[in-house]
Amino acid sequence: MATGPKVQCTKCTKNAAIIACEGCSAKFCRQCFNGHRQDLSKELDNITYEHDMFKQQLEGPKADGPHRLLKQIDEWKKDSVNKINQLADQCRTDVVKLLDKNKEQLVHRFRKITNSVRKGRDDEDYDERDLIRWMSQLKELKDELIRPSNVRVEEDRQTSPWIQKIRISEGVLEQVKINEGKSWLRPAQLC
Template structure:
């Protein structure tokens, strides 16, 4: 008896005999449906090709930044800012030493000048005086031409891969005529008493006595403000003032950030902190001012403490034994800080006490 050959039906129509089998899915199709099956596969290939093209476009136009790259950029900016602050502090210290050296030379020269003028007016001098004046002037000229005895040292105490630098005055090399002042000494609380000077100012002011005294020669609306020479970004520092003369308007004592341009008037500044008199604490120096009878007078002494470590400043009025504290928002008033004093009456005079 002849054997019967069984053929698989078409997967699509289930009719007729399948004539071919797909190598991919291992299904059997008739002539009609094998063509449709291939067309479906072609459509799927087109979809895969479309996804391929989209991925290539995304790969070629990738704009997202890796989070670590963002952190590296932040570290770079923060490190540069810290280095710039330390460098500017070193510059300010060096300028202060240079200015003190020049001031002390001038004071020594003025002494010789007065002696010569008195000798001429009174006709009271001899060859000995002439020789002494000649030698003193020669020595002063040598000191003017000589290099200031300071050096640049690295500070190994800073925990950073970039060595920090600062200005240090060399000891044992000072002139017998000139008396150098230390940058700072310390009080019993360990706060550095800073050797400050007035330098830049806005408004109508006169600086005298080598930058230790500031005198207002304008009026209320001139908003005369004077600034210190030093920049502060670390540690605790104390500056003491005496009011040599005060008019009818309040005085301002405080700080500003050096990242802001010097304001012409204190109360229009946006990056300053401090006090109008003793109990009028004003943040950012743009609030409403409150008048009070408890202010400073001629002859009073004021101490301003800059506590950079705790981001705080302190105002002490010694006559009334009053102390006020103020926290500083570093977002508004970032380091480095600089002292500022505002005088608003003609004749107002403030002195830095060393």
């Protein structure tokens, strides 16, 4: 019976290999094989530890607060509200300026009516038509004070939305490469 040369241990290269590992296909002497099994056992312990830690995260209370995606939505809301408040403040300032300007014009028109009424009374030169005209002019001024005809608030539909709308999308994982029985996954492109 002919025997071939002895295969050396892959790890220590001193002793003859007597056992092959099915997982990594390396050939070991008894001592190195025992060490290899201990290394595998330590890796399994690490995996078990990571498994248990992840399980605690899944089942445990939310100690670290809301999820980062919820925080992102809250930040968008805060930024949007700040933008709205800034624009509303600017619009209020503009309206106050326009109302003050409008009021100055109303005061000028009111003085003309006042002078006309006084002159009519002093001269006793008025009749029903004057009374109706003066009352109509006063009513017009009151209406103009309450609802100015030259000032209005309206939405600008010609410009792009000032606050960017957000949306929630769910990514789907797709298989892109199969290599030696292992699947490599990447997120699918979102439209």
